[in-house]
Amino acid sequence: MKIESALQSLQFVEEIDRLKGVLRQTLVYDGARRENTAEHSWHLAMAVLVLSPFAEEKIDLSRALKMALVHDIVEIDAGDTFVYDTVASLDKQAREEAAAERIFGLLPAPLDTELHSIWIEFECLSCPESRFVAGLDRLLPLIANSKTEGHSWKKHGIVKSQVLEKNRKIEGASKTLWDFAARLVEDAVKKGHLSEG
């Protein structure tokens, strides 16, 4: 029984390697290439770890780390949906729910339910951990855009009001980090990397 469960978890470990092949719209900070979702998930977990002292609400760090690690794992099946893509966003939820069912379902009990539930919480912003992790999940690409002369904003014709609206989640995570993010947005406008509007 123990061996069977271990083999199931090992199967899961092999399957999720595929997340390294899912490309996001964001570039790595030196602009060399598009970022993939596995390395982004590591970066997010690290950000959660070192920015947790600035969380607006009290959070359970261990739960927040697990959430960061699994938050985008559904993209193995569902692909990355660009946050400003309103058409793809329409059926995003259904595609991702089916993916979560399949991927977390590879795990033995009770891990399958535990990680699936953490992923649902992330999606629903239903706990302090999810509000913190979701806020940082917005902050990292905002920093990437600020470091790459607004690469994905320019590419997709995104303007300041859209950036402010989509990144408002950062404020729920941490007012200190939101102040920082708002300054990055203003700087980007000043430098001509983001259009007013």
Add this chain to the structure above:
Amino acid sequence: MKIESALQSLQFVEEIDRLKGVLRQTLVYDGARRENTAEHSWHLAMAVLVLSPFAEEKIDLSRALKMALVHDIVEIDAGDTFVYDTVASLDKQAREEAAAERIFGLLPAPLDTELHSIWIEFECLSCPESRFVAGLDRLLPLIANSKTEGHSWKKHGIVKSQVLEKNRKIEGASKTLWDFAARLVEDAVKKGHLSEG
């Protein structure tokens, strides 16, 4: 003061993006390209998360996750040292200690000391978490080699006895996982992906 600490941690978050550009000898499991250390660190943290029920010793999962996340962060300065490279391994410790000093030193107190200590523990195998994480850190590239027809073994002329010796750490992590690993090694020999010797 709070804002100053937050800015220090944000500086750290920006700096560690560079780990995405450090290439390892191992390929991603579909063989498409070399793996980088950031995505490997995510994969290791996920493996820790889902394989923790099979740990040989009782571990603190939250501490083990932090350890997996930071275990290779020194490679930003020190580069990846191939586990079978005996020459590069000679000054590996000195290079990595200097890197740890600089990189963890970017963080505000007490995070700098906390994460630096966790990294030292990983290196020294001085606690159950380090023995578990270090074992899985060997298991993942072994699976990669088994999935890519022994790519990095063949490339560097590594033989079975070296693989068994270097991967013995897996046994310290989990006897169940060591049984699995030993079978992968035998299979690789049978298929001609690893030389006897």
